[in-house]
Amino acid sequence: MTRGNQREMDRAKAQKKAAAQAKKPKESNTTLAKRKEADAEILRAKQKKKDEEKAAAEAKGGGSTGGSVQLIMTMLSRSPPMPSVVSFFIP
Secondary structure (H helix, E strand, O other): OOOOHHHHHHHHHHHHHHHHHHHHHOOOOOHHHHHHHHHHHHHHHHHHHHHHHHHHHHHHHHHHHHHHHHHHHHHHHHHOOOOOOOOOOOO
8 A cells, every 4th residue: 555544544534524514503594594684684784885985985075086186186276386397408
């Protein structure tokens, strides 16, 4: 035998894993359905809150441009003015 006791070790490991799986309580279909419905309700509540925040931001005047565009515009307005004419000296 070239495998030595690897087969026996694997068999023992598989039996241990099967015993651990048998000990776990199985979730019934009604419990699973209740859990899925509760998860869906949580996600709906999160989406509703996000939509309300978005609507409040748009009503406030933020628009749909987002904060990053406003930040860039603020930074550009504070930067020193760029020269409008670039001159080159050619001897």
